[in-house]
Every structure is written in structure tokens, then in C-alpha cells.
Amino acid sequence: xxxxxxxxxxxxxxxxxxxxxxxxxxxxxxxxxxxxxxxxxxxxxxxxxxxxxxxxxxxxxxxxxxxxxxxxxxxxxxxxxxxxxxxxxxxxxxxxxxxxxxxxxxxxxxxxxxx
Ligand SMILES: [Zn+2]
Numbered sequence: 835x836x837x838x839x840x841x842x843x844x845x846x847x848x849x850x851x852x853x854x855x856x857x858x859x860x861x862x863x864x865x866x867x868x869x870x871x872x873x874x875x876x877x878x879x880x881x882x883x884x885x886x887x888x889x890x891x892x893x894x895x896x897x898x899x900x901x902x903x904x905x906x907x908x909x910x911x912x913x914x915x916x917x918x919x920x921x922x923x924x925x926x927x928x929x930x931x932x933x934x935x936x937x938x939x940x941x942x943x944x945x946x947x948x949x
Contacts, residue, residue, distance in 0.1 A: 889937035
């Protein structure tokens, strides 16, 4: 079958390239960072937390493992939110903490195991 005209998109492609790195919600006022701005926040929070996993449960058990700032996603320091992004949490110093991979993924992003 021959076509007289090439296929054309009916919806326009979203302009990801022009997305700003810092966005503030008009209604909620929440702060959203991406790219280098989010990386800068991770570095700042890392310095405050001394590069250690801030996870603790109750009075006795805490993690406190030291993590490298860069490296594999399984080893490096994770920037974790106190109030999740989904619950309108901001990407800010006050709303984040440093966690190790295990505590970030298993303790916070596994349904039903949140501690
Ligand atoms: Zn940990």
C-alpha cells in the first residue's frame, strides 16, 4: 500500500529540553528540583548528615553506615524525602535526609514495610 503523505504526529512532543531545574508550584508552593539543582541539594544534605545513613527505628536501632557521595546507585548516598514527593513534599534541605540504598528502597519504597 502506498501513502501519498508521510505519517504525522497528532500530538506535539513535549519540550523536555527547556524544563527549568527549579520549579515552584503555583498553588502548593512546593519546590521541585531536577538535574544539577537536585544534585546540589544531595551534596548539601550529604555534608549536613556527615555522609551517614540517617535511618533509625525507635531508640536503639539505627544504621549510621558511611556512604560515598558518588558511585554505583547501590552503594552511594541516597537523598530521601521525609514527606514524599507524591504527598506534596518539597525538594528542600528540611524535607530530605541521607539514607543508604537498603533503607531508602526497602524501608521507604516497599509497600507495607514503612518504618
Ligand atoms: Zn541504612
